[in-house]
Amino acid sequence: MTQEQITHFDGIFNALCTSLDITESQFDTVVRSYRAVGDWLAKSDSSLAPYKPIIRPQGSFLLGTMVRPINENDDLDIDLVCELTGKHPSWDQYALKHKVGGRLKDNDTYKKMLEEEGRRCWTLRYSDDANYHMDVLPCLVANDYKVVMERAFSTSEYSTQEADKLAIRITDKESDNYKYDTCPENWMKSNPFGYAHWFMYRASLGDTRRMSLLYESVKPVPSYQKNKSVLQKAVQILKRHRDVMFDGDEDKPISIIITTLAAQAYRGEASITEALQTIIENMKYFIRDEIDPQTGKMIKKIENPVNPEENFADKWKEHPQRQTNFYNWLEAVRRDVSLIIQQRGLHVIAESMHRPFGKQVVMRAFTSMAETAKSQREVGNMKMATGSGILGTAGSVTAKAHNFHGNN
Numbered sequence: 460m461t462q463e464q465i466t467h468f469d470g471i472f473n474a475l476c477t478s479l480d481i482t483e484s485q486f487d488t489v490v491r492s493y494r495a496v497g498d499w500l501a502k503s504d505s506s507l508a509p510y511k512p513i514i515r516p517q518g519s520f521l522l523g524t525m526v527r528p529i530n531e532n533d534d535l536d537i538d539l540v541c542e543l544t545g546k547h548p549s550w551d552q553y554a555l556k557h558k559v560g561g562r563l564k565d566n567d568t569y570k571k572m573l574e575e576e577g578r579r580c581w582t583l584r585y586s587d588d589a590n591y592h593m594d595v596l597p598c599l600v601a602n603d604y605k606v607v608m609e610r611a612f613s614t615s616e617y618s619t620q621e622a623d624k625l626a627i628r629i630t631d632k633e634s635d636n637y638k639y640d641t642c643p644e645n646w647m648k649s650n651p652f653g654y655a656h657w658f659m660y661r662a663s664l665g666d667t668r669r670m671s672l673l674y675e676s677v678k679p680v681p682s683y684q685k686n687k688s689v690l691q692k693a694v695q696i697l698k699r700h701r702d703v704m705f706d707g708d709e710d711k712p713i714s715i716i717i718t719t720l721a722a723q724a725y726r727g728e729a730s731i732t733e734a735l736q737t738i739i740e741n742m743k744y745f746i747r748d749e750i751d752p753q754t755g756k757m758i759k760k761i762e763n764p765v766n767p768e769e770n771f772a773d774k775w776k777e778h779p780q781r782q783t784n785f786y787n788w789l790e791a792v793r794r795d796v797s798l799i800i801q802q803r804g805l806h807v808i809a810e811s812m813h814r815p816f817g818k819q820v821v822m823r824a825f826t827s828m829a830e831t832a833k834s835q836r837e838v839g840n841m842k843m844a845t846g847s848g849i850l851g852t853a854g855s856v857t858a859k860a861h862n863f864h865g866n867n
Contacts, residue, residue, distance in 0.1 A: 472692065
């Protein structure tokens with residue numbers, strides 16, 4: 460591919476990501492909703508108030524890799540943590556979790572929205588019009604957690620030691636000590652913000668300015684990310700391809716595996732087109748073969764970068780179809796992206812993207828591109844890359860103004 464062609468395909472993939480992403484309005488609505496939950500938990504008359512509860516996003520909402528569901532009437536799944544700084548000495552996991560759940564039930568609105576206790580979370584299901592639900596994970600953090608987080612995200616370097624300090628202790632009703640152990644050090648450990656630190660480092664690859672922008676996302680009231688990194692966009696595209704290929708299949712490749720392998724395979728490309736190719740070709744090299752100490756058989760390991768003992772592919776042993784599906788998906792996305800970037804002409808390119816990404820989002824992306832192209836034509840900035848049949852602002856032949864009548 461020529462540099463002009465890469466630039467134009469970058470425009471197409473960027474438009475696709477915009478089409479896949481939640482809107483700023485949706486983002487702001489979600490933030491207002493969980494901020495209101497946090498305010499209720501922290502209100503002065505709450506039994507939780509002495510422990511300074513804070514609601515903070517985690518998962519794809521935090522990482523900026525969320526994609527709209529295939530059926531856009533389906534719920535967005537918003538993952539949150541409810542951070543408590545300390546606890547009453549007598550509280551075990553059960554007590555702490557039900558203190559959070561009980562406080563939610565004290566609010567008539569939240570009581571109606573609250574589902575039965577989940578394994579680790581409380582789920583608030585908003586109205587059908589809102590199209591989202593929130594999974595709130597109660598957890599304990601250290602007294603200086605805010606300082607530790609600010610320090611970790613203020614540097615462009617990644618430190619395993621700093622990331623480990625971001626670990627939290629969570630409640631899990633399937634743990635053996637759920638109803639009797641009051642010592643948080645014995646509770647399950649999780650590190651969503653250490654993982655975010657690692658992912659953001661991979662997304663920025665030493666770019667201090669980019670790292671500082673990404674730090675905004677871990678704040679209790681984050682800013683909407685209008686200018687996502689190349690890695691964030693690549694993960695969104697990969698997840699969308701997965702969603703379309705395995706619509707409704709519980710054995711589809713899970714997001715944490717796709718996100719982790721993509722971040723490991725990313726090499727700092729500034730081009731989304733080149734990054735996608737590099738990531739897809741190299742993801743498999745970060746899956747290790749390892750002897751299972753329990754069975755002595757060879758298994759696959761995808762290491763959690765902030766907890767090397769954790770294997771994100773541990774369920775592949777019990778559900779071998781998931782391993783098969785992952786490799787089938789990896790080959791399918793390699794084939795589909797390769798086919799797309801071989802096409803020339805916007806109409807042909809759009810047609811090649813309908814099946815792997817869904818017609819609706821692709822049409823939305825190309826409609827947005829057409830509107831941008833129209834405005835560029837009108838000011839004489841639209842050019843065509845020689846021999847590519849792709850319009851953009853970079854190229855060698857200036858395109859004449861066009862009214863975009865018909866099916867352009």
